Amino acid sequence: MANAIFVLNGPNLNLLGTREPEVYGTETLEDLHARCDRKAHELGFVVDFRQSNAEGELVNWIQEARTDASGLIVNAGAFTHTSIAMLDALLACPVPIVEVHLSNIFTREPFRHRSYISQAAKGVICGFGGLGYELAIEALAAAISRAKAG
Ligand code: CA2
Numbered sequence: 682m683a684n685a686i687f688v689l690n691g692p693n694l695n696l697l698g699t700r701e702p703e704v705y706g707t708e709t710l711e712d713l714h715a716r717c718d719r720k721a722h723e724l725g726f727v728v729d730f731r732q733s734n735a736e737g738e739l740v741n742w743i744q745e746a747r748t749d750a751s752g753l754i755v756n757a758g759a760f761t762h763t764s765i766a767m768l769d770a771l772l773a774c775p776v777p778i779v780e781v782h783l784s785n786i787f788t789r790e791p792f793r794h795r796s797y798i799s800q801a802a803k804g805v806i807c808g809f810g811g812l813g814y815e816l817a818i819e820a821l822a823a824a825i826s827r828a829k830a831g
Contacts, residue, residue, distance in 0.1 A: 684725060686821055687750040688717050688814065689742050690732040691758030697783075705783050706810040713811050717754075720815040724822040726751075736760055736767065743770035752821035753778045754814065761786070761796045771801035777824040779817040782807035 690710065698709035708716075714730045721728040729750070733739050739760065746753045753776055760767055761782070771778055778801055785808030786793040799805050804820060806813040 683751060684727060685750045686717075686721055686726050686728050686752045686754065686818060687742065687746045688714075688728055688730045688754045689739055689746075690730075690756050691739060691760045692734040694756060694758055695732050695734070704789075708811045713814055716811050717814050717818060720818045724818065726818070726822060728818075736764055740766050740770045743767065743774055746776060747774050750776055751825050752776050754781055754817045754821065755779075755798065755802075756781045756783070756814075757798055761798055762792055764797055768797045768801055771798055774801070777821055777828070778802045779820055780805040780807075781813045781817050783810050783813065784808060 695710055697705055697713070698707055710732055717728045717730055731742060733742070739757065743753070753774060755771070755778065757764060757767055757780070761780070780796065780799055780802040786796070787807070796805070803824060806816050809816065
């Protein structure tokens with residue numbers, strides 16, 4: 682769909698707001714959804730916001746974005762650090778992609794420092810909590826209008 686931004690969230694992000702507020706903040710996934718809707722609306726986009734705990738479902742949604750989205754935001758959760766399948770799907774997706782993490786993955790355990798999916802992203806935003814999703818929408822809106830201007 683023209684002007685649709687897909688926002689895909691990976692495993693356990695449905696639990697936001699219930700545990701580890703010192704790491705992930707106190708906002709729920711629904712709060713993040715509302716933030717994204719508001720920011721996208723301001724910039725003339727609509728958001729398709731989804732979460733799954735299943736790697737295959739996330740891969741299918743990335744494939745759907747190839748035809749149905751003009752930009753893609755992905756917080757792949759722990760699949761960030763493991764999923765070549767998500768990387769391959771993202772590499773096959775021609776729309777601009779921003780990788781987002783609520784926490785600063787580089788100040789955490791060493792296994793979180795490595796992202797398999799960054800290679801497919803135009804940019805990465807991490808450590809700003811829910812604000813990062815809004816910043817990602819701004820960055821995508823700018824990239825999409827630059828591309829349209831040729
Ligand atoms: O900082 C992020 O956004 C992460 O993508 C979150 C993932 C983590 O595996 C990544 O390394 C960084 C984990 C999401 C799980 O979130 C929970 C929130 C509350 C309670 C339990 C899990």
